[in-house]
Amino acid sequence: MTDSNHDAVRRENLMRARANADRSVAPPVSYPFRGRWTRRHWAHASVLTTMGVLLAAIVPGFSSLLDHPIGHVGAQRMTLALNLPKLDKRAGRAGDDHWQTVTLKPGQTLSGVFEELGIPYDQLALVMQHPKIKPTLRKLRPGTELSFNLPADGSVRAMRLEPGPGIGDTPIELEFNGEALREHAVPVEVTTRTVVLTGEVGKSLFASARKLGLGSAQLNQLTDEMFKYDIDFDSDLSEHDRFSVVVDQTWKNGQLVNTGPVLAATFTVDGKLKSAFRYMRDGKPEYFTADGRSLRRPFIRMPIPYARLTSGFGGRQHPVLGRFRMHKGVDYAAGTGTPIQAAGDARVAFVGRQGGYGNVVILDHGGGKTTLYGHMSRFAKIRPGQRVAQGTVIGYVGSTGLATGPHLHYEFRVNGVHMNPLKMTLPPPAPLSGESLVAFKSQTRRALDKIREVEDVVFQLDDERVASAPAQPAPAHKKG
Known part of the structure; x- marks a missing residue:
């Protein structure tokens, strides 16, 4: 193809391209408002409103952020006062004390406690051989508390025997220092x-x-x-x-x-x-x-607190003998083993068995006044001639002698004459x-x-x- 033909083709292509470009830039289409919004109007309005809300929220945030240097963002702080536990004065190095307390159980031994806590045997031997601690270790009883200072490195720093059965009133602390064992009393x-x-x-x-x-x-x-x-x-x-x-x-x-x-x-x-x-x-x-x-009061009217009166003073049909006879005291029903108290301060005049009274105690209160307590199941640790205070337990309810069931027969005598205990008015x-x-x-x-x-x-x-x-x-x- 000759140069003239090339030029003709190029001019023709350029003219076509210009014509196509003019057709592609079409004038904007206008949609005249006819009194109500179309779907297109509503869509455009929704997009514009959303963009406005986002800008209103984001811009102030950036504005306040830029008001502070980078290292002081959120510099406002709240201070709270905390009640921290007091430091234990027994502590060795700060933060390195870990006390554990073990309460001895029946049948549990000191070696068993050491084994349970993983404490080396050689340190147990130090404790067992300590001359001042040996007597105390023999008195260990169930319920005794043992405390151990066990740092995080697995060793044992100290051992404390808390007050308890056989320990006394003052805790004993043993401090381990290599192969030595130092004892000191814990201040109470x-x-x-x-x-x-x-x-x-x-x-x-x-x-x-x-x-x-x-x-x-x-x-x-x-x-x-x-x-x-x-x-x-x-x-x-x-x-x-x-x-x-x-x-x-x-x-x-x-x-x-x-x-x-x-x-x-x-x-x-x-x-x-x-x-x-x-x-x-x-x-x-x-x-x-x-x-x-x-x-x-000089005398307690009821030697058994809160007991039930079952038979008063005076004539009655005897429940065992079946005939009418004088009841020279009062009866209080109570369960076998109920404690019986001394009606007043007295000297023990008699402890033993007397016919229908069964096991009986007689107390002499002085001035010709005596009291008798019958049908006991057993006696307390008293003996004739002993002085007892009012309220002292002298025996326990039973049904010995002529009795149909467990109860206390209580008599009050003045110069040997039986009196009604419920009507006695003493100064x-x-x-x-x-x-x-x-x-x-x-x-x-x-x-x-x-x-x-x-x-x-x-x-x-x-x-x-x-x-x-x-x-x-x-x-x-x-x-x-």
């Missing part, structure tokens, strides 16, 4: 506090008292010594009656180890205050009312007087003020909680 912080414990009787006085930390000794003092003649604990008390006691508590290293006898106590029964206070007279503890009258001990009364009332006043102070706080808080509690809707009554 002992404090005694006089406290007021107060609460409501609730459904059970015994359960409520135990929740406050009172034991059986303190409960017996309340019911058998202090308020025995003023309160019927089976029927007088209601759930909302209040009681308070003052006791001395002994604490060792922050743990309660002993609660002493009740020093003072009050019961508020049906709004009436009843109080009793402990005071030493002639070297012996005794309980008194607020005005110094003794709460102690109470003399009240406090003079300097003793002044000192007693001073103690009483302080105790009552403290009891009122604690009760005001405790029961005011309880009343506020009840008042602030949301009212509960009354239960709907079902129609029968």
Whole structure:
């Protein structure tokens, strides 16, 4: 093809390309608004609105981010005060003490404890051969607590024998140092506090008292010594009656180890205050009312607390012999083995067996007064001539002699004449007087003020909680 032909073809192609380009750039198509939006209008509006919302949310975020240097993003902080545990002064290196406590079980040995904890035998041998520790190790009993300082490296740093059976009152700590063993006593912080414990009787006085930390000794003092003649604990008390006691508590290293006898106590029964206070007279503890009258009685009417009277004093048909004869005492039914108490301070006059009485104890209270306790199953550890205090257990209920079942036959005699124990009215001990009364009332006043102070706080808080509690809707009554 000649050059002229090439030029003609190129010019023709260029003209065609220009014509095609002019046709491809078509004028925009307009859609005139005719009074309502079409689907296309709604689609465009939705896209534009979404883009606007995204920009409004993103731009301020970038703006605030750029206001801070890179290393200070989110520089605002909240500081919390945490109550961290106190560091153990026994610790060797900080963070490297791991104490574990083991309580010895029946049949468990020290070597078994070492093996269980993975402590090497040579360190057990050090303990076993220590001259001062050997006697203590022989006294180890079930319930003894052993504590071990076991660092993370698998060794044993120290061993402690906590107070317990055969250990004494002071912990013993053994510190391992290579092949040596060093012993030192762990300091014990002992404090005694006089406290007021107060609460409501609730459904059970015994359960409520135990929740406050009172034991059986303190409960017996309340019911058998202090308020025995003023309160019927089976029927007088209601759930909302209040009681308070003052006791001395002994604490060792922050743990309660002993609660002493009740020093003072009050019961508020049906709004009436009843109080009793402990005071030493002639070297012996005794309980008194607020005005110094003794709460102690010369004789206990019922040598078995809360027993059931089954036969009174006087003539009756004998249940075994079947004939009418004088019943010279009173009978209290109780289960075999129930403890029997001495009715008053006395000297033991007789312990043994007497005909129809079976196993019997006779006590001489002086002034011609004696008491007899029959049908016992066995005697307590008493002997003739021995002095016993009121309330001392002298024997146990049984059915020896002429008896149809287990019970106590109780007699009261004055100069050999049988008297009805339930109708005996003997004068109470003399009240406090003079300097003793002044000192007693001073103690009483302080105790009552403290009891009122604690009760005001405790029961005011309880009343506020009840008042602030949301009212509960009354239960709907079902129609029968």
